[in-house]
Amino acid sequence: MNTEIIGIIIMFLATVALAIPLGSYIGKVYNGNSTWADPIFNPLDKIFFKFTGINPSNEMNWKQHLAALLTINLLWFLFSMFILMNMGWLPLNPDGNPSMGADLAFNTTISFVSNTNLQHYSGESGVSYLGQMVLMLFQFISAAAGMAVCAVVFMAMKEKTTEKLGNFYNFFIKSCTRVLLPLSIVVATILLFNGTPMTFKGKQQFVSLQGDTVNVSRGPAAAMVAIKQLGTNGGGFFGTNSAHPLENPNYFTNMVENVSIILIPIAMVFALGFILKRKRFAWMVFGVMTIGFLLLLIPTIHNEASGNHAISKIGITQPLGSMEGKEVRLGSAASSFWAITTTCTSNGSVNAMHDSLTPLSGMFAMLGMMVNSFYGGVGVGFLNFYIFIIIAVFISGLMVGRTPEFLGKKIEAKEMKIAAIIALLHPLLILSATALSSWLYAHHPTAYAGWLNNPGNHGFSEMLYEYTSSSANNGSGFEGLGDNTPFWNISCGIVMLLSRFLPIIGPLAIAGILAKKKFVPPSAGTLQTDTGTFGIMVFAVILIIAALSFFPALALGPIAEYFGMR
Amino acid sequence: MKQNILPAIRLTLVCIIVFMVIYPALIWALAKAAPAKGEGETVIVNGKVVGYKLEGQSFTADQYFNGRPSAAGYNAAGSSGSNKGPSNADYLKEVQTRIDSFLAHNPTVQKEDIPSDLVTASGSGLDPDISLKAALVQVDRIAKARSISKEAIMALIQHHVEKSVFNGIEKINVLKTNIELDKLK
Incomplete structure (x- = not known):
């Protein structure tokens, strides 16, 4: 057990050690400063700009950024719908997998365009290789779109009064070519040499040692697994994601993949410090996020390592912890670390089945998604945190009787209204959708008998988790839920759509409005936002808004299950 | 929205070529040096x-x-x-x-x-x-x-x-x- 902790500490420290230099590199890229990698990437970017006719020095205001973002996303939606509904007859389909029906294609398209990667299909039988490649494309570009919006907000937070916030396409292209692509090539290569397949050949058949005929699914997995982790996408090539031995062959690849999950989200925080030249502020943000993250992580490791009480009662020893849904080569501690990193960052890949986590661990995984800003997804994680900062500035301003100012800009009623709406949207979507599905299930138990894989409180948790994951744009699931039905496909699709774009529009609008305002130089009356005190304030806001609004629902699900098992 | 449609289409096409064709082809080529040629x-x-x-x-x-x-x-x-x-x-x-x-x-x-x-x-x-x-x-x-x-x-x-x-x-x-x-x- 103690040795299992060492692996986790190494993973976390390695991530922070890599994230600090990566953060200043990303900061330089968005600032347009020169970096050591320019000789390689300048020609590549030139190709992009030449063929797209985009002028990267054409600066946009926040509304123009929004229009550019929404237009290109609409286009991606149409492209993905076409491929997913026609891939059965299109090329690169050696296993003869079928096209998707309209509702599943709708769900899958929204899921990948919104960086969620909720999967109501199984990779081995539900998509062709062409389909997988299209989904992989979205893993790049949806992540880059989130990073680009985050870059716009960073620009808006600079100490000046301006409407011009850089060029959206420029941020987008550079996020793709200078951050996601090179890192993906490195991670994919590591996976290749550890046994993850990268082939366009179909299934292979053999006769096993005991005489059974076995078909093995394979495919171009290594390329996809790399970007699924780095872009906080999480959509796996195979059905069981990174629990699958071909997708995650050994403990070393598990470390590489898990570091990839949280690397860019943490690096974005340091990029913020670099761009604003406010390192202390970045460390405050990192500190609040890390404390929240550890508060979820430590009890989860403890719970999983102590095993399932119900199995102890039968009289079985659990030296490796709770092993249902987990892999021996990874162990329960590494699976706990993965479960919390993947839910805190809106990644959503899994290396163990979350449905089989012990009740409180399942709750901490859900809490990570409910808060959705302890690191958060690439780009969008900081946008969520930004909302909490705005609210904290306003509340603490009122408490001490100072004008609420953030980085030299006055926060007024309009910005506060937007922030409050966005902060409350997440609980509203999750709780009302869960209430609707629970109502349907309770009133039509025979018609919807196929929905739940587990009875009682755990069944409720399956529904709550599904909508939490959709609204957090996470994509993991309590996969026992029978979710490939029109109801789940469409309702989750709508939740993912709203929860992707509204939380992007809100912070972008606030940042754009603030950037236009007059800069007020700091005085003795200014509220310091880079101190520990302010950090505690932000933490309290997160706790009250995010955590407490979900408490009643959690009490019905995992908490009730926990006490029921005592 | 109008002035965004053309750049969006062209940008998406370039992204398709780079991330759906060149990137997987590169990894596929690297796989030839990996165990079992990545198969x-x-x-x-x-x-x-x-x-x-x-x-x-x-x-x-x-x-x-x-x-x-x-x-x-x-x-x-x-x-x-x-x-x-x-x-x-x-x-x-x-x-x-x-x-x-x-x-x-x-x-x-x-x-x-x-x-x-x-x-x-x-x-x-x-x-x-x-x-x-x-x-x-x-x-x-x-x-x-x-x-x-x-x-x-x-x-x-x-x-x-x-x-x-x-x-x-x-x-x-x-x-x-x-x-x-x-x-x-």
Whole structure:
């Protein structure tokens, strides 16, 4: 057990050690400063700009950024719908997998365009290789779109009064070519040499040692697994994601993949410090996020390592912890670390089945998604945190009787209204959708008998988790839920759509409005936002808004299950 | 919106070429230098493919080390976990059945000596490994079924046990060990 902790500490420290230099590199890229990698990437970017006719020095205001973002996303939606509904007859389909029906294609398209990667299909039988490649494309570009919006907000937070916030396409292209692509090539290569397949050949058949005929699914997995982790996408090539031995062959690849999950989200925080030249502020943000993250992580490791009480009662020893849904080569501690990193960052890949986590661990995984800003997804994680900062500035301003100012800009009623709406949207979507599905299930138990894989409180948790994951744009699931039905496909699709774009529009609008305002130089009356005190304030806001609004629902699900098992 | 449509279309086309064609082609080309050319490493016995190095397969016979229970029935074309919740009564009954069946096949083993990985289903349904403890409790049964000495099997386990430096878990690869088991006389 103690040795299992060492692996986790190494993973976390390695991530922070890599994230600090990566953060200043990303900061330089968005600032347009020169970096050591320019000789390689300048020609590549030139190709992009030449063929797209985009002028990267054409600066946009926040509304123009929004229009550019929404237009290109609409286009991606149409492209993905076409491929997913026609891939059965299109090329690169050696296993003869079928096209998707309209509702599943709708769900899958929204899921990948919104960086969620909720999967109501199984990779081995539900998509062709062409389909997988299209989904992989979205893993790049949806992540880059989130990073680009985050870059716009960073620009808006600079100490000046301006409407011009850089060029959206420029941020987008550079996020793709200078951050996601090179890192993906490195991670994919590591996976290749550890046994993850990268082939366009179909299934292979053999006769096993005991005489059974076995078909093995394979495919171009290594390329996809790399970007699924780095872009906080999480959509796996195979059905069981990174629990699958071909997708995650050994403990070393598990470390590489898990570091990839949280690397860019943490690096974005340091990029913020670099761009604003406010390192202390970045460390405050990192500190609040890390404390929240550890508060979820430590009890989860403890719970999983102590095993399932119900199995102890039968009289079985659990030296490796709770092993249902987990892999021996990874162990329960590494699976706990993965479960919390993947839910805190809106990644959503899994290396163990979350449905089989012990009740409180399942709750901490859900809490990570409910808060959705302890690191958060690439780009969008900081946008969520930004909302909490705005609210904290306003509340603490009122408490001490100072004008609420953030980085030299006055926060007024309009910005506060937007922030409050966005902060409350997440609980509203999750709780009302869960209430609707629970109502349907309770009133039509025979018609919807196929929905739940587990009875009682755990069944409720399956529904709550599904909508939490959709609204957090996470994509993991309590996969026992029978979710490939029109109801789940469409309702989750709508939740993912709203929860992707509204939380992007809100912070972008606030940042754009603030950037236009007059800069007020700091005085003795200014509220310091880079101190520990302010950090505690932000933490309290997160706790009250995010955590407490979900408490009643959690009490019905995992908490009730926990006490029921005592 | 109008002035965004054309750049959006052209940008999407370039992205398709770079991320859907060039990037996977590059990784595919790199795979030619990787083990088994990136087509999945197989295990070959007497010139025949008998399995995938990384993926577990079903072993139910008494003379082999049995792997972990699999919700997918070790179907390598349809990985799956059980997704059973920890408090699910049906699931706990299933665990009890696995214990009873294990004790029936291994009469020398006490219930409290069975490690949990032998009675719980893995995440992928394709777990290639069992813990060292899970291998040791099967020694008596295999020795009897094959009429060979326990010491020979113990030596085999000692030879095949792998311990990860990062997590300290001692495990054996079931397929690899069973192939060696077949070679014992």
